[in-house]
Amino acid sequence: MFNKSTEYALRAVIYIAKESTIEHKVGLDNIAQAINSPRSYTSKIMQQLTTGDGHIVSSLRGPGGGFYLTERDKKRAIIDILRTMGEDQMLDRCVLGLHVCSDINPCAMHRDYKVIKKQLIQLFQTKTINDLAGGDLQLSFLK
Numbered sequence: 633m634f635n636k637s638t639e640y641a642l643r644a645v646i647y648i649a650k651e652s653t654i655e656h657k658v659g660l661d662n663i664a665q666a667i668n669s670p671r672s673y674t675s676k677i678m679q680q681l682t683t684g685d686g687h688i689v690s691s692l693r694g695p696g697g698g699f700y701l702t703e704r705d706k707k708r709a710i711i712d713i714l715r716t717m718g719e720d721q722m723l724d725r726c727v728l729g730l731h732v733c734s735d736i737n738p739c740a741m742h743r744d745y746k747v748i749k750k751q752l753i754q755l756f757q758t759k760t761i762n763d764l765a766g767g768d769l770q771l772s773f774l775k
Contacts, residue, residue, distance in 0.1 A: 638717040641677050643667040649765035657698030686716025711756040
């Protein structure tokens with residue numbers, strides 16, 4: 633559904649939420665291994681997640697440093713991660729990839745997909761990082 637970078641970003645955030653605290657940060661190597669992503673690729677994703685308007689993940693450099701989520705970070709909605717990764721526009725696109733698709737000029741899937749799209753947007757706006765990382769899920773699903 634999402635591009636590879638966004639999939640890795642979602643998985644990385646879940647991993648960090650489950651494995652880190654402000655006192656115990658997780659390193660880039662641990663994240664890359666946990667989500668089965670190349671280290672250099674994971675580094676670029678983490679840079680997006682820690683800088684700019686998104687600032688989904690907190691980080692600290694140096695000894696004892698790494699990545700972590702504050703309690704405030706964990707309350708962020710999944711749509712915030714999608715926005716940071718540039719995927720929020722995906723929800724506005726035509727499911728068939730047409731440039732002109734609307735209620736006035738619908739594609740063959742528009743009416744059916746409109747209902748599903750509304751539900752997806754609501755899901756991404758209401759589900760939080762805590763929701764995805766909570767419970768007793770094992771981390772093996774991240775790979």
